[in-house]
Amino acid sequence: CWYWTSTEVEGQQTVKAWLYSTASGTMQETPKTQAHKVRPIITINN
Numbered sequence: 001c002w003y004w005t006s007t008e009v010e011g012q013q014t015v016k017a018w019l020y021s022t023a024s025g026t027m028q029e030t031p032k033t034q035a036h037k038v039r040p041i042i043t044i045n046n
Contacts, residue, residue, distance in 0.1 A: 001039055 001022045009016035009029045019030040 002036055003041065004036070 003020045003022055005018045005020055005027070007018045008014075009018065012029070015032060016029050017032055018027045019036075020027050
């Protein structure tokens, strides 16, 4: 599962953002126009 961050890639703010892998804990530069499946992240507090 990948999570789009709101952090833009330095020097490429208009075209790239960081994508975070919840499985491996890695981040990669990704074009903002690249399509990805949506999976919401929620927190349940008891």
